[in-house]
Amino acid sequence: MAPDASPPEIVCRGLSKCFGATEVVAPCELTFAAGQTTALVGPSGCGKSTLLRLVAGLEAPSAGSVTIGGAPPGDTLRRGQLSMAFQDPSLLPWRTVRGNVTLALKLARQRKDEARIARLIDLVGLDGFAGTRPGALSGGMRQRAAIARAMVTEPAVLLLDEPFGAVDELTRQQLAEDLPPLWEARETTTLLVTHSVSEAVMLSDRVLVFSPRPAAVVADIPVALERPRRASLSSSKPFLDLTGEVSEALARGMAAAAPRLAAQ
Numbered sequence: 402m403a404p405d406a407s408p409p410e411i412v413c414r415g416l417s418k419c420f421g422a423t424e425v426v427a428p429c430e431l432t433f434a435a436g437q438t439t440a441l442v443g444p445s446g447c448g449k450s451t452l453l454r455l456v457a458g459l460e461a462p463s464a465g466s467v468t469i470g471g472a473p474p475g476d477t478l479r480r481g482q483l484s485m486a487f488q489d490p491s492l493l494p495w496r497t498v499r500g501n502v503t504l505a506l507k508l509a510r511q512r513k514d515e516a517r518i519a520r521l522i523d524l525v526g527l528d529g530f531a532g533t534r535p536g537a538l539s540g541g542m543r544q545r546a547a548i549a550r551a552m553v554t555e556p557a558v559l560l561l562d563e564p565f566g567a568v569d570e571l572t573r574q575q576l577a578e579d580l581p582p583l584w585e586a587r588e589t590t591t592l593l594v595t596h597s598v599s600e601a602v603m604l605s606d607r608v609l610v611f612s613p614r615p616a617a618v619v620a621d622i623p624v625a626l627e628r629p630r631r632a633s634l635s636s637s638k639p640f641l642d643l644t645g646e647v648s649e650a651l652a653r654g655m656a657a658a659a660p661r662l663a664a665q
């Protein structure tokens with residue numbers, strides 16, 4: 402994070418979103434504490450990505466507001482302090498991995514830091530591919546390049562939408578160990594959408610479980626597991642208790658919505 406930026410709190414007040422007649426995000430009051438990592442889980446199509454896009458300022462709310470550090474998201478974005486890595490990484494095809502990562506620094510008006518660029522490319526396991534263009538990378542490798550690009554600016558706010566979707570299980574585990582220490586060191590306020598209950602618990606300080614569309618919070622579960630977290634943690638009782646609690650909340654949300662969904 403840039404030295405002049407303290408970690409910002411994200412506040413959603415009366416926030417909701419409809420696309421035409423379809424309500425996608427039900428009115429919500431949410432606060433994401435500065436420097437915390439929150440995982441958002443919920444059934445497919447419930448509105449998680451829409452919520453993330455609202456926080457990024459990429460969608461306008463139908464009602465209510467989002468503020469980051471007390472200001473509209475666009476302010477943080479313009480200062481180069483908000484980064485995103487989405488499921489479908491939009492890398493520039495004519496630039497190499499290194500070129501794409503470097504461009505993020507340039508767009509955030511930060512000085513080119515070769516060592517930081519190389520370290521991140523290495524950390525996401527692409528050290529041998531820094532000079533490769535996206536077209537010659539696998540889907541999972543492109544996602545990892547997008548993660549490096551999102552993190553190289555050391556943003557105050559990091560929004561990750563299923564960033565490991567196409568990444569193999571072993572690499573996922575490695576990234577789950579290697580990335581959080583970076584965003585903790587920078588006190589980055591991080592929101593992460595994932596379909597994996599164990600990934601949500603492994604990576605976060607808090608898991609928000611959403612109902613089927615329109616997304617409404619079913620459970621707000623603190624994750625008080627010690628850091629750093631290693632893959633071996635996933636067989637411990639506290640970890641399994643937490644994943645059980647998240648899974649139960651997901652099931653509860655589905656069951657509560659079943660009559661409404663059946664009537665649609």
Ligand SMILES: Nc1ncnc2c1ncn2[C@@H]1O[C@H](COP(=O)(O)OP(=O)(O)OP(=O)(O)O)[C@@H](O)[C@H]1O
Nearest residue numbers: 420425443444445446447448449450451452594614
């Ligand atoms: N720009 C848009 N215009 C119209 N409908 C949209 C738009 N963006 C999203 N939707 C709809 O809003 C709903 C929620 O989509 P969203 O992508 O937020 O869900 P999600 O929970 O992230 O799903 P998944 O987990 O499958 O990625 C879906 O029914 C989707 O079709």
